[in-house]
Amino acid sequence: MTELITKSRLEKVLKNGHQAVTSECGPPRSSDPAHIIEKGNLIKDYVDSVNITDNQTSVTRLCSLAACIHLKQQGIDPVLQMVVRDRNRIALQSDILGAASFGIHNILCLSGDHQSFGDNPQAQNVFDLDSMQLVQTVRHMRDEGKFLSGDEIKVPPDMFVGAAANPFGDPFKIRVPRLAKKVACGAEFIQTQCIYNVDKFEKWMEGVRDRGLDEQVYILAGITPMRSVGMARYLSKNVPGMDVPEELIERLKGVEKNKQSEEGITIAVETIQRLKEVKGVAGFHIMAIEWEEKVPEMVERSGLYPRPAVD
Amino acid sequence: MIVGEQKPFEEIWEMVKDHKQLTVFGCNTCVAVCHQGGNKEAGILASQLRMRATQDGVDIEIVDSGIERQCEHEFFTSTEDLLVKSEAVLSLACGIGVQFMAEKYKKTPIYPALNTTFLGDVIESGHYTEKCQACGDCVLGVTGGVCPVSRCCKRLFNGPCGGSSDGKCEISKDLDCAWQLVVDRLEALGKIDDYEKVQPLKDWSKDRAGGPRSFKLEDF
Numbered sequence: 001m002t003e004l005i006t007k008s009r010l011e012k013v014l015k016n017g018h019q020a021v022t023s024e025c026g027p028p029r030s031s032d033p034a035h036i037i038e039k040g041n042l043i044k045d046y047v048d049s050v051n052i053t054d055n056q057t058s059v060t061r062l063c064s065l066a067a068c069i070h071l072k073q074q075g076i077d078p079v080l081q082m083v084v085r086d087r088n089r090i091a092l093q094s095d096i097l098g099a100a101s102f103g104i105h106n107i108l109c110l111s112g113d114h115q116s117f118g119d120n121p122q123a124q125n126v127f128d129l130d131s132m133q134l135v136q137t138v139r140h141m142r143d144e145g146k147f148l149s150g151d152e153i154k155v156p157p158d159m160f161v162g163a164a165a166n167p168f169g170d171p172f173k174i175r176v177p178r179l180a181k182k183v184a185c186g187a188e189f190i191q192t193q194c195i196y197n198v199d200k201f202e203k204w205m206e207g208v209r210d211r212g213l214d215e216q217v218y219i220l221a222g223i224t225p226m227r228s229v230g231m232a233r234y235l236s237k238n239v240p241g242m243d244v245p246e247e248l249i250e251r252l253k254g255v256e257k258n259k260q261s262e263e264g265i266t267i268a269v270e271t272i273q274r275l276k277e278v279k280g281v282a283g284f285h286i287m288a289i290e291w292e293e294k295v296p297e298m299v300e301r302s303g304l305y306p307r308p309a310v311d
Numbered sequence: 312m313i314v315g316e317q318k319p320f321e322e323i324w325e326m327v328k329d330h331k332q333l334t335v336f337g338c339n340t341c342v343a344v345c346h347q348g349g350n351k352e353a354g355i356l357a358s359q360l361r362m363r364a365t366q367d368g369v370d371i372e373i374v375d376s377g378i379e380r381q382c383e384h385e386f387f388t389s390t391e392d393l394l395v396k397s398e399a400v401l402s403l404a405c406g407i408g409v410q411f412m413a414e415k416y417k418k419t420p421i422y423p424a425l426n427t428t429f430l431g432d433v434i435e436s437g438h439y440t441e442k443c444q445a446c447g448d449c450v451l452g453v454t455g456g457v458c459p460v461s462r463c464c465k466r467l468f469n470g471p472c473g474g475s476s477d478g479k480c481e482i483s484k485d486l487d488c489a490w491q492l493v494v495d496r497l498e499a500l501g502k503i504d505d506y507e508k509v510q511p512l513k514d515w516s517k518d519r520a521g522g523p524r525s526f527k528l529e530d531f
């Protein structure tokens with residue numbers, strides 16, 4: 001096993017050579033944490049770590065950090081998602097220390113959707129750093145024990161550092177170089193965009209392997225089950241950077257309306273099974289957007305249950 | 312150049328309607344190029360205001376005039392008398408011209424007729440696009456001559472976000488993704504490998520964030 005650097009469970013699972021399973025929960029649009037705690041507990045035994053989204057699609061919600069603390073108190077290993085849209089480098093460094101002080105040992109560094117998608121399109125955006133520079137910042141704080149200013153951090157944040165990758169974004173030709181850049185910045189794990197076009201993903205992975213990047217970073221393949229043909233059409237038409245092949249839409253269309261969600265789960269399970277065999281895929285990140293109750297079934301059917309005991 | 316757009320007529324009228332005399336004053340350089348604030352537009356706006364005044368029975372004397380540039384003292388010589396005597400001025404300059412006049416004519420109200428919108432170019436007749444945000448520390452040398460500060464909606468320095476799709480930005484199908492343009496340019500220049508050079512954290516103290524900027528030539 002490669003040497004462990006942090007107390008992250010995700011890191012332990014990966015470095016023990018297991019294919020990891022992570023999932024994600026969106027915090028409520030309310031100050032009541034009950035819902036997120038319930039969602040966390042629903043999937044707790046079926047995944048290694050749980051991401052908490054940070055005001056996803058720019059819609060204001062309970063903050064990612066607080067939701068991570070709630071999950072941590074349930075014995076879950078949270079992954080703090082942090083976007084650079086809403087915070088400058090002072091706030092980012094401060095939140096990183098705050099999260100580490102609560103024993104949150106994973107961070108996923110993101111740029112964040114543009115605020116025009118959310119409930120406050122009139123908001124100012126920050127983008128003081130970009131997501132790669134945030135990766136560098138966390139690594140700098142952790143490994144050098146220093147703030148960006150160079151001042152010493154007495155107890156540096158103990159965090160396993162992740163980033164996102166979208167193999168389906170354009171321009172395709174720089175999607176592997178872009179991953180290389182994230183690795184060069186210090187990303188230790190990657191969670192990808194939802195994969196529907198498996199052929200294209202495999203082509204991207206080929207490029208990743210050609211450059212030996214799979215040996216330098218743990219790549220978790222992103223999976224989101226379709227609930228209906230309507231959802232598939234919506235994602236394909238309205239979500240930039242999402243690649244939903246026509247065959248998948250046809251396949252869902254081919255089954256009765258009340259069986260479509262079941263078919264969606266089956267497709268997701270098949271995708272996981274196929275990708276399990278792809279060299280360089282270190283695990284799966286299941287984003288079951290407001291459908292967390294289906295995560296256990298997907299994990300079981302994909303042969304990823306039980307989760308390894310590493311603690 | 313500086314690009315501006317005329318404010319809605321109602322908003323302009325509300326600002327000026329209580330004066331007895333008003334000088335509508337054009338600025339014949341940048342904002343004339345985009346047909347919003349030149350001396351010709353000042354003439355047209357003055358006529359519209361006169362018509363409105365007649366319609367509403369408001370007693371206000373409206374004169375129109377203009378100069379080449381409202382941001383430099385030397386251009387004001389020819390209109391000095393008019394401006395000194397004006398009760399109020401509606402300036403069609405960018406925000407710089409409006410402030411320059413407000414400082415010059417300390418007791419005269421100067422109203423803006425334009426919204427100053429951006430620093431841009433004329434990509435075709437009648438079509439202006441933003442190209443610079445005066446961030447104070449130009450990076451065009453490493454981005455193939457495409458500005459990520461003004462043209463990427465997230466001002467990313469190290470490549471496209473996940474939303475870049477078919478050359479367009481995630482926020483609108485009518486907007487080119489700046490990073491697609493950077494990548495295309497680097498490729499055309501035979502420098503695509505430069506894409507992998509990680510760009511350092513930007514020093515925003517040279518931008519608006521550092522407070523109002525100025526510079527002075529010592530030997531002048």
Ligand code: SF4
Pocket residue numbers: 462463464465466467470471472473474475476479480481482487488489490491
């Ligand atoms: S799509 Fe392109 S221009 Fe739009 S925010 Fe992303 S990188 Fe910037």
